[in-house]
Amino acid sequence: MAGQLSIAKALNGALRKSLENDPKTLLMGEDIGKLGGVFRITDGLQKDFGEDRVIDSPLAESGIVGTAIGLALRGYRPVVEIQFDGFVYPAFDQIVSQLAKMHARALGHVKMPVTIRIPYAGGIGAVEHHSESHEAYFAHTAGLRVVTPSNPHDAHWMLRQAIESDDPVIFLEPKRRYWDKGEVGDAPDLGMHDARIVRPGTDATLIAYGPMVKVCLEAAAAAEEDGRRLEVVDLRSLSPVDFTTLEDSVKRTGRAVVVHEAPVFLGMGAELAARLTEKCFYHLEAPVLRVGGYYAPYPPSRVEEAFLPDLDRVLDAVDRALAY
């Protein structure tokens, strides 16, 4: 796949390939047919694969996930789109009580190869319920796999890996990065749950995923001007977490800052900080710090910049980590 593709196009290509490769793969969601989805991720797919495989659903998220479970029981491999992050909650029971637990409830007799794609996180000036980061709810639920790409290559290959997985996968798409472009390689270079060191460094490790990877890369570039070499790890997978890569990095740098859009309190950063403290205790020069959203409803878009971590807040945390 030569040339530069946006994340949106890379995802579209992944869905197309998955539909081509396996006749049991189906897409389901609101407005994903003729319209191609509100973000156009499914653009053109209904035209090419038919209404029977790219299915416009009634406006009922629990119904979308619940019927996807039934289709999976019948041997299908459904990929469903939830239109926006804040609209997934009506499907919460179907996701956490049914989808996540079905394999265990059946003592392994049934598999649940269902992928749930959700455009998530903020920064697009949207109205309420269109900018949320709810990854911690899903990562907290055993039985689900949770992943989130930050670039076109990962978007393409991780989505294909997610669809091929026999377990349910929550696939979180950083909506404000949909139009960011990059190379998409001809093959995946990592497993779906491997973290990636996207910028090597020596002084501190920035750990981010999804939309915040770009912010951290920009922060690391700015820090270099001040003579600080920051390592940036793109976590990619939130369940399971690739602690091997994290541990190696943090043991080398001695400092870690976790960055996400979700509220800091009980967010992914809390778990990462706790585990890294345990695993790297004698290597740490400073406590693991966290930068994230505040413990408040996602704010009106005119003030979202104050809510979202940015380059300055990341570097402020780096300063504090280096000051220990």
Place this chain on the structure above:
Amino acid sequence: MTVKSTARARKKAAPAVPDTLRAAGTDAQPELVQLLTPEGERVEHPDYPLTTTPDELRSLYRDLVLVRRFDGEATALQRQGELGLWASLLGQEAAQVGSGRAMRTGDYAFPTYREHGVAWCRDVDPLNLLGMFRGVNHGGWDPNEKNFHLYTIVIGSQTLHATGYAMGITKDGADDAVIAYFGDGASSQGDVNEAFTFASVYNAPVVFFCQNNQWAISEPTTTQTKIPLYRRASGFGFPGVRVDGNDVLACLAVTRWALDHARNGNGPVLIEAFTYRMGAHTTSDDPTRYRHTEETEAWKAKDPISRLRAHLEKEGLADEEFFAAVDAESEQLGLRVREGVRGMPDPDPTLIFDHVYSEPHTLVDEERAEYVAYAASFEAGENL
């Protein structure tokens, strides 16, 4: 004028319900499809003809008796401390055996947690049902072996799974059909209403079989609905039928019709089996706090087993020898269930980690190893 008095005035001035609406809607007396009266008289219904051989009638009777015996045995085992909980189907045997026997081998049932009679008809080993109530698993049988899905405890969730499965049947071009079981309480759930919508617009071959047993724990059906439940179907664009849920023949005939209707590409059907939960909601419930004995007594007179037995005797279709044989068989079943449950071993605690995922997951693998090492430390005497 206050808001309140406006509302009152408006109510007073409300026009009468037009005849066209009345005919379709709320005032007409609900029809109850019945083929066997409580006294055991066989009656005909023009829309649901049913021919049965004496063998079939005897075999239905046998199913009803054995299912009731199994259920009673499970209640007793709970009282003896062998089960943590039991949800009895007492009184609902005909609804379950009638609908269960209407299914073909390739059809699929999605139960609640009370469909022991349907499980019996699908040839699921009764001991499989008891594992979750004993606490050794959460179900654990292979649903595809007998086309009987796992028990679902969250109210109404399974109706969407049934609908999705039925959508899959359509995509496969198969002529199987699905039954989604649920109750009067579940009819209020969003999932059930979403299942109606999906099934309707996709024309899915699914029969929604609602056992209206009059009580959702302590809440009467009037807390769930102002119209007879079967009429909900018309708002979703498919047929609804109310059947005497204590009449095994009517349940068989109506469900068989509905499954054929669905499998022939005509879309879903809602069946409301009008029945009664003779026992408690579960062994943890105390129905004396919310319902009267007179009501229960009145329903006792409509008992599904007595009426079929009365019919068999009246028509000379079964003799004492037959009834004695069924009783002996039910004793054997009771014994097998008792011994089976008491002999059911607790699982190894590592079961906790066994089926969280179908593919390896580093956190689960790590925690399993930690647990195993911790447990082994006791055996080695390190942690005593």
